[in-house]
Amino acid sequence: MNAEVFKYLLIFLFIGVTYWLSLKGMKKTSDLKSFSIGKGDMSPYMVGLTLSASISSTATFVINPGFVFTHGLSAFLHYAVAASLGVAIAFISLTKKFRFLGEKQGALTIPHWISTRYKSKELGLLFAVMNLLSITFVVLIMVGCSLLVAGLFPVSQKMALIMVMLFVFSYVLMGGSYAHAYTNTLQGVVMLGISVFLFVYGYSQMERGFVNNLELISPNYASVFNVESSLYYDFFSVFLSSFIVTFALMLQPHILTKVLFLKDDKQVNKFLATTLGTGAIFSLMLFIGFFARFDGLEVARQDMVVVTYITETFKSTVWGQYFTSLVSIGLLAAGLSTLDGILVSLSSMVVNDIYDPWMSRKVKLNSLNLSRVVLVIIGLISLFFAWNPPKLVGLFAQKGVYGLAAASIVPITFGVFFKNRLSPFQVGFCSIGALFLHLYLNLFGGVLNPSVSATYGILFSFIAGIIFKLLSKNSENTKIVLT
Numbered sequence: 001m002n003a004e005v006f007k008y009l010l011i012f013l014f015i016g017v018t019y020w021l022s023l024k025g026m027k028k029t030s031d032l033k034s035f036s037i038g039k040g041d042m043s044p045y046m047v048g049l050t051l052s053a054s055i056s057s058t059a060t061f062v063i064n065p066g067f068v069f070t071h072g073l074s075a076f077l078h079y080a081v082a083a084s085l086g087v088a089i090a091f092i093s094l095t096k097k098f099r100f101l102g103e104k105q106g107a108l109t110i111p112h113w114i115s116t117r118y119k120s121k122e123l124g125l126l127f128a129v130m131n132l133l134s135i136t137f138v139v140l141i142m143v144g145c146s147l148l149v150a151g152l153f154p155v156s157q158k159m160a161l162i163m164v165m166l167f168v169f170s171y172v173l174m175g176g177s178y179a180h181a182y183t184n185t186l187q188g189v190v191m192l193g194i195s196v197f198l199f200v201y202g203y204s205q206m207e208r209g210f211v212n213n214l215e216l217i218s219p220n221y222a223s224v225f226n227v228e229s230s231l232y233y234d235f236f237s238v239f240l241s242s243f244i245v246t247f248a249l250m251l252q253p254h255i256l257t258k259v260l261f262l263k264d265d266k267q268v269n270k271f272l273a274t275t276l277g278t279g280a281i282f283s284l285m286l287f288i289g290f291f292a293r294f295d296g297l298e299v300a301r302q303d304m305v306v307v308t309y310i311t312e313t314f315k316s317t318v319w320g321q322y323f324t325s326l327v328s329i330g331l332l333a334a335g336l337s338t339l340d341g342i343l344v345s346l347s348s349m350v351v352n353d354i355y356d357p358w359m360s361r362k363v364k365l366n367s368l369n370l371s372r373v374v375l376v377i378i379g380l381i382s383l384f385f386a387w388n389p390p391k392l393v394g395l396f397a398q399k400g401v402y403g404l405a406a407a408s409i410v411p412i413t414f415g416v417f418f419k420n421r422l423s424p425f426q427v428g429f430c431s432i433g434a435l436f437l438h439l440y441l442n443l444f445g446g447v448l449n450p451s452v453s454a455t456y457g458i459l460f461s462f463i464a465g466i467i468f469k470l471l472s473k474n475s476e477n478t479k480i481v482l483t
Contacts, residue, residue, distance in 0.1 A: 003321035007152065010325055014333070015167065018183050022171035025178025029368070042181055044267035048274025050181045050341075051258040053188035055087065055250075055275075056282035057338030061191070061331050062144040066302035067231070068289025072221035073214060074232035076290070078451075080283045082239045086246030088276055094250070096268055097416045099259040107260065109345065110253040110408070111353040117415040120424035121357050128353035130407050130435065131253050134342050136400030138382040141342075143389045144303065145335040151307050152328050161386055169379045172340045173372050180340045181261070187333035192281055194330035198310075199284035202291035213294045221293075231449040241455040248405035248458055251412045253349060254341035306331065347375040399442055402454035406434035409458050410465040418469065426468040434461035 028039065060079075067075040098113075107113035111131060115124025142164055149160035171179055206213060214222035225234050232238045250256060262271060285306075292299065292309040299308045310327050314320030351371045410430040414422055422430075438450075438457035447453040 003318070003325065006322050007325040010329055011152070014329055017186060018167075018171055021182035021186065022174045022179035025180075025182050026174040028178045029174075040261070040263040042178075042261050044262060044270040045274050046181055046185050047258055047261045047267075048271040049188040049278055050184040050261075050337075051255065051271075052275045052278040052282065053184045053191060053334070053337035054254060054258070054341040055279060055338075056191065056285075057141060057334055059140070059338075060282055061194075061285050061334035062148070062306050063140065063303055065286055065289035065292070066299075066305040068286050069293050069299065069305045070289075070302055071226055071229045071232050072217065072223070072293075074224060074226040074229060074238050076286055077224060078232050078238050078242045080286050082242035083246040084280065084283060086243045087250060087279060089243075090247045090250035091272055091275060094256070094412070094416055095259050095272060096265055098256060098412070099262060099265070099268065101416070102257075102260045108257075108352050109349045110251070110257060110412070111349055114411045114415065114427075115353065115357075118411070118421055118424050118427055120427075123411070123424045123427060124353045125358065126428055126431070127408070127411070128349045130404055130431070131346065131349055133400040133404040134253065134346055135378065135382055135385070138339060138342055138346075138378070139385045139389060141335045141339045142382055142386045145332055145339070146386070147304065147307060148328055148332050148335070151311065152325065158387065161383065165379050165383055168336050168339050169343065169375060172343045173375055180344050183340065184337045187337040188278065190330045190333045191337070192278060194327050195281050195284045198327065199287050202287060202313075206291070206294060210290075213290070217293060236455075237449055237452050241449065241451040244455045244458055245402055245405060245451040248409045248454070249401065251405060251408040252401070253345035254338070256412070257345060258341075343375055343378065346378055347371040350374045398450035398454075399439070402450045403435045403438045403457070406438045406454045406457035406461060407431040409434065410461045413462075414465055414469075420469075420472070422465065422468055422472075426465070430461040430464045430468070433464060434458060 028041075064075075064079050067079070101107075101117060102113050105113065105116040107116055109128075111124045111127035114127050115121055142161060145164045145168075146157050146161040149155065149163060150157040153160070155163070171183065203210075208216070211222070218228075220226045220228045225232070225238055227233055259268070259271070262268060288306050288309055292305050295309070295312070297305075297308055297312060299305050307328075310324055310331075314324045314327075348371060351367050351374060355365070355370060356367065408431070410422070411427045414427075434457035436457075437460050438454045441447040441453035441456055442450050445453070447456070
């Protein structure tokens with residue numbers, strides 16, 4: 001069997017198994033709840049691997065190694081160290097209480113959780129609309145996956161984009177959360193194998209040692225703070241902003257709602273161990289940025305670093321051609337593993353948090369069928385933005401997703417950690433203020449790194465929330481004294 005035939009057999013096998021799993025999930029999908037969060041019958045290990053694969057995605061496997069390639073050690077520390085700590089602290093501190101409250105309230109989505117926690121339908125609507133910013137991340141993943149497909153097969157990038165959209169939207173359309181979890185388990189296993197192999201192979205091919213290779217590029221490339229970088233140049237931009245923003249990013253609808261898949265609190269520790277352990281392995285992909293730079297590769301586009309490295313590294317050997325196909329499928333799986341999760345959460349939110357509470361009395365529709373129609377509409381909107389994407393699509397996605405993270409920090413953390421709730425107005429003020437501050441600084445204020453502008457938004461939101469808590473406490477004390 002030659003390498004070309006192997007490549008086509010591999011992709012058809014991947015597509016076939018994915019559709020088989022989605023059909024299996026479709027049999028368990030009977031209503032909007034099962035479409036959104038399942039029926040509590042999934043293994044905590046499966047849910048943990050599903051979540052870990054969702055977090056890692058195209059950003060870790062395709063886009064972020066490009067930042068490491070360009071900016072060096074500072075970018076690696078930003079994503080691999082500070083961000084990983086943000087992930088770990090977020091899940092360790094939030095998971096059990098969020099799951100308990102979500103189960104108690106019967107929440108299906110993040111806006112639904114916020115709406116019931118603060119007893120405000122208007123707040124739920126606000127966050128459902130805000131969560132549409134996740135479409136920017138859908139665009140990022142679709143572009144990344146289309147680049148991989150165009151590199152694998154003799155099709156244009158735009159044709160590859162259409163192929164990716166039709167594939168992922170069709171299997172999510174069938175099985176919802178079950179299709180997402182089943183296919184993510186398959187994709188996650190492939191991603192684990194690819195991560196370990198590429199790291200071990202790349203590290204074994206290095207000459208002169210890792211640190212020496214860094215310093216040969218330039219002293220700033222090997223520095224914790226790269227003063228030549230426009231993105232990662234001091235403690236705040238390298239460590240603090242990444243930690244804070246990544247903590248907040250774990251509050252995204254396609255991430256935190258995974259804990260609602262669990263049946264009870266006994267499963268939480270197994271879920272956490274699987275999520276954090278596999279996530280650490282996935283982060284090994286960031287080293288590809290170093291390996292490509294050490295090899296002296298010239299890459300025209302930052303988001304093409306991983307694809308270029310794999311192609312150039314393995315093209316000269318017979319077995320390398322076979323392995324290139326396998327790795328490319330693994331990278332594609334990484335993108336799809338997040339994309340399908342976002343699609344499930346977005347379609348569920350539009351139906352559960354916009355249609356059901358605000359329009360269902362006037363227009364009677366089947367919620368499950370409507371969620372599938374919404375999925376198609378989201379696909380067409382995403383295709384429109386991905387057709388001619390911005391030059392640095394990673395930064396484009398971060399503008400929207402980091403803004404959503406900044407807006408979510410107060411309603412979720414205050415809702416989990418404080419028994420006495422803020423008022424809906426106070427929560428709305430904190431969230432909208434965080435979002436607009438982030439967007440203003442990033443678009444007009446000269447703050448190029450979206451994680452830095454989002455951190456300022458998060459700090460503003462958090463400080464405003466604390467002030468509101470103190471004022472409400474003082475008000476209660478005043479009432480007691482007057483009484």
